[in-house]
Structure formats: C-alpha cells, structure tokens
Amino acid sequence: RAGRRLTPSLAVLVACSEPLDQFVAGDPSYLLGRRPEHARVEPDNPSILVPHLKCAAYELPFDENERYGELAEDETREVLDALADARLLHRGERGYHHVSDAYPAAQVSLRGPVDENFLVVEEPRASGVGAAGAAPAPRIIAEVDYDDAPQDLHDHAIYQLEGRQYQVLRLDHDNHKAYVEAVEVDYYTTALLQTRVRVLERASGTGCASHGEVHVLDRVVGFKKIKLHTHENIGYGDVSEPDREMHTTALWLTLEPRDVLALGWTAAEVTGATMALSRALHSAAALLLMSERRDLGRAMGDARSSWFPVAGRGAKGLGGGDAPPDPRAPFSPTVFLFDRYRGGIGLAERLFDERHDLLARTRAMLERCECDEGCPGCVGPGQGVLIKRRAAKLAERFEQALGRELLAQRALEAQPLFGDARVQPHASSADAPREAP
Known part of the structure; x- marks a missing residue:
C-alpha cells in the first residue's frame, strides 16, 4: 500500500528459481505494464452461493418470488427451500427469514468454508516450563x-x-x-501428489482442446525434503493420507494418435515429454491468469484410459491397478489443468478461451530458457536435453492441431447450407466416451 497517493514508493522483487519468477525477471514489463491481477469468482458455485444467501437473508428477508444475482426466481426459491429444510431459514407467508441470532457473515471466508x-x-x-513451574x-x-x-x-x-x-x-x-x-x-518439504481425473461433461470444444466438468481424486503418497537456498532434493518420506475428491472444472488438451506417431517417439518418450510439458503449461497458465500456481491443479494421461498420474516418486499407482497405457495401443497424450476449488471459479474456462495464447507462451518459455537439461524455471531440474526439446516439440504439435481445428471451423462456417443438411466436422477420437475408472 506504499505510495497510494503522491508519495513515491519502492517495490523490490527477489526472484527465485521458479518459472514465474524467472519469466518476470527476464521480462519485467509483463508484470509492470499491465493490471496486477484479475478477481475471479463463480457466484453460482454452491460453496459460494449458499453462505451469501444466508447473509442476504440476515440483512433482509427474501420474498417468495425474489431473484438473487443471476439466478432465476425458481432457482433462487430452490436454494431458499433447501436452506429452510435444513432449518437455517424460516419459510413463512411473507417469505424466508433468518432464524439464528448468530451473525452469518462471521462464518464466511474468502478462501473456503x-x-x-x-x-x-x-x-x-x-x-x-511455564508460569509457576507448570x-x-x-x-x-x-x-x-x-x-x-x-x-x-x-x-x-x-x-x-x-x-x-x-x-x-x-x-x-x-x-x-x-x-x-x-x-x-535447513530444509522445507513439498508433498508428492498423485491425481486421477475423470471427465464428467464437456461444455466446450470437440477435438484438441476442451473445457468442462471433471471429477478429481488426489492422493498424497509422500514428500520431498528440499534444502533451503540451493533447492537440492535431500530426502524423501512416505505419507498415508485419506484420498480427497472434488468436482470442479478443467481445460484438457489432447493430441491425436496420428500426430503422436508422426513424432517417431516411443510411448515412454511421449510420456516423459507430456509430463515435462504439463509442468511448463501449469506455470504458463498461472502467469496468464495472474494467479498462484496452487490455484490450479494439473494431471496427465491418455484420452481413453483411466491413467492420470502426476509425476512423483516410485511406481505407486492409484487403486493399485493403474499403469501407463499399453505401449502397443494408440496413445493420445492428454494434459489437464483444473480449478483447485470445488465447483470451479472460472480459471479453466478462461484458459480454454485463451488456449492459443497459453500454448504459444509455454513454447516461448521453453525455448527462451537458457538451461541445457531442464531447470526449475522450465520443465524441472535434471530432466535431460531431449526431454526439454521434446516438451517444446510437443507444445508445437498442440499448436498445429489447434490451428488445423480453427481453419476447419472457419471453412465450415463459410460453407453454404442446402436446406437443413449441414456438413458435420469429422469426429475426433478424443470425443469417444470415457468410462469411469
């Protein structure tokens, strides 16, 4: 808050080795030449809507046919009825009244319940030893x-x-x-997380890029000890924590088998490149949204399998049976970027709208980084020269696939229609129904 009026102020950014810091250090105008942040919220998210309806009812009772925000009258009434059934509101002849003496706003957090x-x-x-020897x-x-x-x-x-x-x-x-x-x-810890993602409903997109609702399962399987200042990995530890499940929204990017085969890589090489690219995409997405990395989650897998791990230590799978897809089968690498908030808050939707820019920024980040074998500022340290190059090549393939889809869509829109017969675009294998893991 320094320098809010006419008083000069000084801001100092001490950059570490993380991708966002390195990008801003190399291009300060990206941070200083634009709005510092974008406030994002999904007001119809039940976790946000219900507490705020309680607060509104405390201030002034709701009429039976009243609307709230962008909700229709019947949608507002449905939520109010649910609160009345839970005895949080009283449903009377004159509408809905708050029934508790407690101030509901005191129980509303900007970060969650x-x-x-x-x-x-x-x-x-x-x-x-405390006071009086206790x-x-x-x-x-x-x-x-x-x-x-x-x-x-x-x-x-x-x-x-x-x-x-x-x-x-x-x-x-x-x-x-x-x-x-x-x-x-002299160290800090970072959790090793394995994540399973299952697509529930596609809201937008048909081929390479899609946006919609997903089910996410997280499992913390261990942790790393990272030395202060040098960021060296100095040890591991095992953890046994209950799984966490969440319904949220995601952007997912899928590359067709024909595009993968054209690369001439083995399944293991494609998997390694996809993992490296997912890390770079995660960093570029946070930069694009001007948000923290932890606001987004990431996972990867195959478009037709239930295998969606995040890189971690060892070969531990989720459910004991998950494994990389059959190397002899066609492989469609898929990267998920999802809102780490139950119900979603609109981050993934904006990433879908700016998917071309997201991939362009990711490839530029990889190509501009001066390291040889990967570093914390791009795909992670010690990944090897080939992994970093393959990640950049994979990003380029995704860009080309998006470009082909855009051209096909424009050609379709420009094509004359005869009666009611409409020419449909070819179905993508990424649109095939996916069974739950």
Missing part, C-alpha cells in the same frame, strides 16, 4: 484451508509461519487439527 478448516496447534516441548499449554497458531491441509500439514511436514519453522507431529482428520512443534532445520 470456515467450519472445515484445520487448526494448527503448537505443542510445547516436554522440557518447556508445563506451557498448547496454543493455536494458524488456520489452514481444508483442501490444502493434506499437502501442507501431512505427517513430518515443515510448516512455515512468520519466519519460524514447525514440524507436523500428527494430523487429526476427525477434529480438523494439526499438532506441530517448533524446530530449526
């Missing part, structure tokens, strides 16, 4: 979103708060509490 958040509780060391009592030091808790507060995780480090002793899922103790270590 307050009652589902996890409390971070510091447990004093056994040697500690052991100091545990104290609440922070609150973490429900969806972030498995990744940030798993067993043995290093939780950082206000310049101090805490190690997680245990995570109590039933009571939504994480117990930690203060430590001083």
Whole structure:
C-alpha cells in the first residue's frame, strides 16, 4: 500500500528459481505494464452461493418470488427451500427469514468454508516450563484451508509461519487439527501428489482442446525434503493420507494418435515429454491468469484410459491397478489443468478461451530458457536435453492441431447450407466416451 497517493514508493522483487519468477525477471514489463491481477469468482458455485444467501437473508428477508444475482426466481426459491429444510431459514407467508441470532457473515471466508478448516496447534516441548513451574499449554497458531491441509500439514511436514519453522507431529482428520512443534532445520518439504481425473461433461470444444466438468481424486503418497537456498532434493518420506475428491472444472488438451506417431517417439518418450510439458503449461497458465500456481491443479494421461498420474516418486499407482497405457495401443497424450476449488471459479474456462495464447507462451518459455537439461524455471531440474526439446516439440504439435481445428471451423462456417443438411466436422477420437475408472 506504499505510495497510494503522491508519495513515491519502492517495490523490490527477489526472484527465485521458479518459472514465474524467472519469466518476470527476464521480462519485467509483463508484470509492470499491465493490471496486477484479475478477481475471479463463480457466484453460482454452491460453496459460494449458499453462505451469501444466508447473509442476504440476515440483512433482509427474501420474498417468495425474489431473484438473487443471476439466478432465476425458481432457482433462487430452490436454494431458499433447501436452506429452510435444513432449518437455517424460516419459510413463512411473507417469505424466508433468518432464524439464528448468530451473525452469518462471521462464518464466511474468502478462501473456503470456515467450519472445515484445520487448526494448527503448537505443542510445547516436554522440557518447556511455564508460569509457576507448570508445563506451557498448547496454543493455536494458524488456520489452514481444508483442501490444502493434506499437502501442507501431512505427517513430518515443515510448516512455515512468520519466519519460524514447525514440524507436523500428527494430523487429526476427525477434529480438523494439526499438532506441530517448533524446530530449526535447513530444509522445507513439498508433498508428492498423485491425481486421477475423470471427465464428467464437456461444455466446450470437440477435438484438441476442451473445457468442462471433471471429477478429481488426489492422493498424497509422500514428500520431498528440499534444502533451503540451493533447492537440492535431500530426502524423501512416505505419507498415508485419506484420498480427497472434488468436482470442479478443467481445460484438457489432447493430441491425436496420428500426430503422436508422426513424432517417431516411443510411448515412454511421449510420456516423459507430456509430463515435462504439463509442468511448463501449469506455470504458463498461472502467469496468464495472474494467479498462484496452487490455484490450479494439473494431471496427465491418455484420452481413453483411466491413467492420470502426476509425476512423483516410485511406481505407486492409484487403486493399485493403474499403469501407463499399453505401449502397443494408440496413445493420445492428454494434459489437464483444473480449478483447485470445488465447483470451479472460472480459471479453466478462461484458459480454454485463451488456449492459443497459453500454448504459444509455454513454447516461448521453453525455448527462451537458457538451461541445457531442464531447470526449475522450465520443465524441472535434471530432466535431460531431449526431454526439454521434446516438451517444446510437443507444445508445437498442440499448436498445429489447434490451428488445423480453427481453419476447419472457419471453412465450415463459410460453407453454404442446402436446406437443413449441414456438413458435420469429422469426429475426433478424443470425443469417444470415457468410462469411469
């Protein structure tokens, strides 16, 4: 908030090795020459709509035929009836009234449902002594979103708060509490996540790029210890956490088997390149949206299989039976970028609208990076020269596929119609129905 009026101010960006920092360091005008952020929200998302309807009813009762926001009268009434059935509102002759003395806005968070958040509780060391010789009592030091808790507060995780480090002793899922103790270590931790994505409904797109509703299953299978300052990987640990499931929206990009075969790569080489490209796409998407990377999730797989892992340690699969598709079968590499908020907040939809720009920025990021074998600023460190080049080549193939679709669509729109007979575009194999895993 410095320099809000006429007072000069100074802002300093200390760039680390992450892709977003490296991109801005190489092209500061991208950050300084545009609006700093875009506020995005999906007001019809039930997780957002219901709490705000409760707040609105507290301020002023709803009439029976009243509308709320963009909802129609019958849609508004349906939500109000559900709240009345749950005894959160009273349905009377004059409409819907709030029935509690509690102030509902106090229970509304900008980041998610307050009652589902996890409390971070510091447990004093056994040697500690408080007032009058008594052991100091545990104290609440922070609150973490429900969806972030498995990744940030798993067993043995290093939780950082206000310049101090805490190690997680245990995570109590039933009571939504994480117990930690203060430590001083020279590393931080990052969770190893495996993700399964299943397409529920396509809203837009027919071929290479699509947007729609998906079901996401996340599993934290371990963690890495990353040395401070150097970002070296200095160790691993195993974690056993309950799976998290979420209904949200996603953009997915699929390359046809014929385009893959034209590359002349093996299935393993295609898989490696797709994983590397997914990481670069994730970074470019966050840059395009001016959001944090953690606002988006990513996964990859084949368009016709149930295999959608995120790169991690070892060969652990989801459900015990997932594996890369048969190398002898046609392979359609697919990358998913999805909103990491239940119901979605519109991030994936905008990525779909700007898919051409997204792929162009991703390829430019890969080609402009000066590293030889991959680095934190592009596809990840130690990936090898070929992986980085293949990821850039794969991005180029996706761009070409999108270009062909755009030309075909324009030709179709310009084609004269005879009666009611309309020329339909060829169906893509990416449109084939997908069975649930």
